[in-house]
Amino acid sequence: MRLEGKTAIITGGANGIGLEAVKLFTKEGANVALVDFNEEAGRLREQELQLDQVTFFQADVSNRESVDAMVQSVVAEFGGIDILVNNAGITKDATLKKMSVEDFQKVIDVNLTGVFHSTQAALPFMLEKGKGKIINTSSVAGVGGNIGQSNYSAAKAGVIGLTKTWAKELGKKGINVNAVAPGYIETDMVNTIPDMLLMQIKMITSSPRLGKPSDIANAYLFLASDESDFINGHVLNVDGGMMK
Template sequence: MDLTGRVALVTGGSRGIGKAIVLKLARAGAKVAFVYQSSEAPALAIVEELKASGHESWALKCDVANKAACDQVVEQVVEKWGKIDILVNNAGIIRDGLLATMTIEQWQAVIDTNLTSVFNFCQAVTRPMMSARYGRIVNMSSVSADFSNPGQANYAASKAGIEGFSRCMAVELAKRNVTVNCVAPGFIETDMTVAVVNAAGETIKKAIPCKRLGQPDDIAFAVHFLVSNEASYITGQTLKVDGGLTLGGMG
């Protein structure tokens, strides 16, 4: 699944799943631009790590909820590298709270960061990809889109919205050789999920048929496949990477 000659843009790329995706795509041969919100030092460390191994990357600060800022990032990448072949929308946050007490700020922050950002970047890359008659878009969903937990109405709504949006976009762009798919992680060990994992302890692992938590690389491998030429006949789909969690079996 060689990506030599491809240009990729990844949102939320400075840590966790996003970092794993940036490293995976770069090491497969792509030039990778990635955006971050506040983690400048980790982002620059990734650029240096890849540079040391002969891979080209670029870290850009961006508020993914700001349409003008997202448009500017896409313009900068196209100006620098001539095109964008791959877009991975990975930026996301959680602001959990029961619906009865959830504030509008908690709701809006999650919708803006998780869902509106996907619209912002997908719309920005649509014309370049259509003109090139090539594109691979992967939007990060979650098993929470189908199997929701109390206190995550905002998060579940954002992820379900991403899946519906991606299916519509896949239909619109298929004739231009642009595929649009989702990856839906289960419980993955990252700093964003550490509080949930620590609170549940071994209970989570018992509910997962594979009997382990996922790692960021598990998601990066799935994304790598979906943006490769080998996945050219797959579009409008959601790939669950959850160790069997959503199968509902009692293991």
């Protein structure tokens, strides 16, 4: 029970990596606020999981009012916040030549500004406790860039900047801020990638397979637990050795 008595907010918790993290964190004793934009999926997961420890909160991380309301509701239900996993993310891929300004901005709004909103809204409750764990989700695309992902790579590189800055600002206040940079993970997000490209991706990883949502959820868990108390401002690549 590595998270006994803790309350965690997991954004983008209704699918893929976030959902796996919701399951793992509850197994480790946490109360979990499953936060997602998608109300239908969120409600369905809450029903399927049938756990007293999990409550669904609908919120759009790119909308500050929505995030503030969600954080207030989480605190009203669970009494505080110990862990924030900024996992929600989207893609809208196109090469630089073809990417619309709207699609550039939308991905920045969700994947970068969304991390800022959720963290700023949750921060007072961690400061109150003098302890907290913030885990941001970057990507191999944020570390090394990726064809067709100007918006996504910029947002995910920005997430690394936020992580390092916040570690410096908040470390002395007992708050750890770290990031996970996943490789290609088997979720809906990679379903659109052609098989041929996925084959090539597997060939350039040291462990020649795609990642599983549990590979990332386990990294989130470590960074959320007391075991990582002396780790701050770190970007943990969980990518089968792709970014060496």
